[in-house]
Amino acid sequence: xxxxxxxxxxxxxxxxxxxxxxxxxxxxxxxxxxxxxxxxxxxxxxxxxxxxxxxxxxxxxxxxxxxxxxxxxxxxxxxxxxxxxxxxxxxxxxxxxxxxxxxxxxxxxxxxxxxxxxxxxxxxxxxxxxxxxxxxxxxxxxxxxxxxxxxxxxxxxxxxxxxxxxxxxxxxxxxxxxxxxxxxxxxxxxx
Amino acid sequence: xxxxxxxxxxxxxxxxxxxxxxxxxxxxxxxxxxxxxxxxxxxxxxxxxxxxxxxxxxxxxxxxxxxxxxxxxxxxxxxxxxxxxxxxxxxxxxxxxxxxxxxxxxxxxxxxxxxxxxxxxxxxxxxxxxxxxxxxxxxxxxxxxxxxxxxxxxxxxxxxxxxxxxxxxxxxxxxxxxxxxxxxxxxxxxx
Numbered sequence: 001x002x003x004x005x006x007x008x009x010x011x012x013x014x015x016x017x018x019x020x021x022x023x024x025x026x027x028x029x030x031x032x033x034x035x036x037x038x039x040x041x042x043x044x045x046x047x048x049x050x051x052x053x054x055x056x057x058x059x060x061x062x063x064x065x066x067x068x069x070x071x072x073x074x075x076x077x078x079x080x081x082x083x084x085x086x087x088x089x090x091x092x093x094x095x096x097x098x099x100x101x102x103x104x105x106x107x108x109x110x111x112x113x114x115x116x117x118x119x120x121x122x123x124x125x126x127x128x129x130x131x132x133x134x135x136x137x138x139x140x141x142x143x144x145x146x147x148x149x150x151x152x153x154x155x156x157x158x159x160x161x162x163x164x165x166x167x168x169x170x171x172x173x174x175x176x177x178x179x180x181x182x183x184x185x186x187x188x189x190x191x
Numbered sequence: 192x193x194x195x196x197x198x199x200x201x202x203x204x205x206x207x208x209x210x211x212x213x214x215x216x217x218x219x220x221x222x223x224x225x226x227x228x229x230x231x232x233x234x235x236x237x238x239x240x241x242x243x244x245x246x247x248x249x250x251x252x253x254x255x256x257x258x259x260x261x262x263x264x265x266x267x268x269x270x271x272x273x274x275x276x277x278x279x280x281x282x283x284x285x286x287x288x289x290x291x292x293x294x295x296x297x298x299x300x301x302x303x304x305x306x307x308x309x310x311x312x313x314x315x316x317x318x319x320x321x322x323x324x325x326x327x328x329x330x331x332x333x334x335x336x337x338x339x340x341x342x343x344x345x346x347x348x349x350x351x352x353x354x355x356x357x358x359x360x361x362x363x364x365x366x367x368x369x370x371x372x373x374x375x376x377x378x379x380x381x382x
Contacts, residue, residue: 105305111354112303114296123355152348152368160347163302163354164314177343184375 019045020052024066036063060113067109068118071098077129083137083144084182087154090129091174095158099168107163126155145181153181210236211243215257227254251304258300259309262289268320274328274335275373278345281320282365286349290359298354317346336372344372 023045027036038059042049056062077090097103110118130147137144154177161169214236218227229250233240247253268281288294301309321338328335345368352360 104307108302108305111299114299116295116356119355123351151351153344156347156351157343159355160314160342160350164310164350165307 016045016047016051016055020047020055020062021066021069024062038062058113061115063109064111064113064118067106068121070106071110071122071125073125073129076132079136081140083133083140083142084178086133086136087130087150087178087182088175090133091154091158091178092171094126094155095162095169095171095174098162104162107159123151127151130155150178150181154178207236207238207242207246211238211246211253212257212260215253229253249304252306254300255302255304255309258297259312261297262301262313262316264316264320267323270327272331274324274331274333275369277324277327278321278341278369278373279366281324282345282349282369283362285317285346286353286360286362286365289353295353298350314342318342321346340372341369345369 020041023041024036027040027044036059038049038052041059041062042052045052052062056065077086078093080086080089098107107122110122127147130150134144134147154174157177158169158174161167161173211232214232215227218231218235227250229240229243232250232253233243236243243253247256268277269284271277271280289298298313301313318338321341325335325338345365348368349360349365352358352364
């Protein structure tokens with residue numbers, strides 16, 4: 001059995017990854033990110049710095065990988081029995097998790113490494129959750145909106161405010177965008 | 192005469208800022224960002240590392256400040272004589288500048304420092320350009336959309352694709368979002 005990222009669970013490689021990720025999370029709790037260094041992480045994880053450089057390349061990639069694990073969904077989005085309510089519940093949870101200072105730091109870490117892979121995976125997590133909600137709604141016979149439209153008109157404005165505003169995006173504003181999108185899209189019976 | 196950031200042009204403080212910014216830009220051209228360090232920047236700028244730490248706090252803040260200067264608009268957006276065409280021309284230029292690998296790196300640098308000030312200023316640059324375009328259109332008697340709506344429904348999806356997609360945002364897609372927003376907003380005669 002091999003995980004998606006090619007790491008065999010329980011193998012030496014997986015144990016190193018788990019120890020290094022755990023060390024990063026522990027040091028992040030203890031001190032500001034400015035103090036995080038590869039030698040400090042290596043000492044805390046009980047590996048050599050060269051193990052970290054060989055596997056992750058640099059600190060930005062390691063921090064991005066740790067942050068990506070934090071945004072990986074725990075399971076399927078909540079099933080409330082209605083398309084709009086499922087989307088609304090998902091949005092509320094998403095904003096709640098990411099609008100905090102630790103939440104913003106996680107998004108910053110994901111984006112901070114030049115390789116776009118983790119940012120793409122982060123967007124893919126969101127798309128899959130929206131696809132699950134859409135497929136459930138379709139099975140109930142509800143009209144749906146394609147996930148690209150929801151990402152453009154609801155998710156993107158929330159993320160933009162999260163990243164570029166001093167104030168957090170509000171759930172009321174996000175739900176307003178959702179209702180506007182569902183209203184105009186329902187007319188088109190997209191999907 | 193004092194600039195907005197409180198630095199007197201031509202003064203010692205302004206000269207240090209100019210030299211350090213110039214050193215960062217020079218080193219960024221010479222080598223990958225991974226190699227950029229405060230001592231290297233200080234040596235190149237002819238100042239001590241402690242000058243840099245005292246003034247910018249850390250490397251992330253310095254890189255963010257340099258990147259912010261690169262997204263500061265050179266002047267007013269182009270005046271084509273029509274609201275839609277002004278917005279379209281602005282969008283094309285914006286995507287053209289930011290969708291390149293150096294453009295993405297600039298946005299990453301702005302976002303990478305924990306203090307949200309520069310990200311907010313970056314968003315403010317965009318808003319001011321949209322406000323200028325709106326005010327010109329109003330003076331011509333054209334119906335306009337408020338800048339918040341344009342930011343939510345056109346700018347945010349472009350920036351989201353810029354940050355989270357492997358592929359660059361396309362101008363065609365962005366113009367489609369613009370036309371959809373102008374179409375539904377014109378009905379409301381917002382503004």
